[in-house]
Amino acid sequence: MQSWKTALKIKTKSQKNVWLDASFSPIINKENNQHGYVMLAYDMTERRKKTEERKKLIQELLKNNEDLEQFNYIISHNLRGPVAKLLGLTEIFQFDDINEEVRQTIVTELRNETEVLDTILKDLGSITAIKKSQADLVAVINLSESFEIAEKLVKKEFEDIDFALSVDFNEAKQVFGIKSYLQSIFYNLLSNSIKYRNQEQKLNIFIKSELQKDNKVLISFTDNGMGIDLEKYKNKIFGLYKRFHHHVQGKGMGLYLIKTQVERMGGGN
């Protein structure tokens, strides 16, 4: 003859899921035999829901924090190089036994490094803006329209190149997202295709949209360019300032920006 407690999940007559915190106490009759149970139950559904939401929020905050820490680390690392150079340059600038040519070189490099610092700070600004923005207009975007705008922006770079562009948005014509991000993503992908193309072949680009089971849209962008060795660099391709082809000009921000923007629109998993 015991009393006990448990959590119960039941379905009400109206098919609603309800969580109960129930305790059972035995009913003893005159002959000291157990007769039945009295159950006392509290509806815990609301409480459970709130706990789940809180857990989710904490997870999100932790991830955000991790992202920010990583971001911080990357930026401060990239700032150290130019700052170290500026310190070194100013020290040697004060030597009185250097000739005019050397002095000029120092002044030029002082300027260059300051510009590098400036660029990093500007990049920082634009990346933080993407990560923090809350008031961005989320709307239904027509993929073809968005793509055309990005195409116009790279028109000049395409001029001297032998290329073929195949665009197929028939399966999924629209997507719910942020217009400026989508344009930026298309622009960066096109720009990368051109920059890292295989100079000895005609550049072929294939873009296609597909509707997925979870109502998300998969946009695939393929080209026949230089490619990136994924075995070696799999974990680095979306990193900030990471570059894989040193003989081609670039900062190493394109894919990082794309990833940030895709995630900001709720995609990427």
Place this chain on the structure above:
Amino acid sequence: MKKVLLIDDDKIFNFINELLIKKTGLIESIRCFEDAEVALSQIQELNLDNRDQLPDLIFLDINMPGMDGWEFLVEFEQINLNGHYCEVYMLSSSVSPLDIAKSRTFNCVKDFISKPLSEEKIKKILLKEYSES
């Protein structure tokens, strides 16, 4: 007087460090390399044909495309310098405890220095060597 080797893929750092080191007046010669592999083969050549031109002191950057500082050290320690003593000081714009610990696994590495080098830091290194040798 010491013969110094600078290995850094950034020619601006080499430019700065060369001037700083020359200014101390404590060295005999200094050579700069932007490619660690080239520096390595130079050392190997000198080791065979021109041993009295071998460097006594190497300032080595860590992060370089191609052969990086660590890879250079592995190859360098395998060269039999036949009694010639050469010290290595590692340079990096950002110093982490992991890097410092790793540098200790190499016999020839005497210290780990955070960029930028300065006249003061260099003098301390060069003078310390004098008193040791």
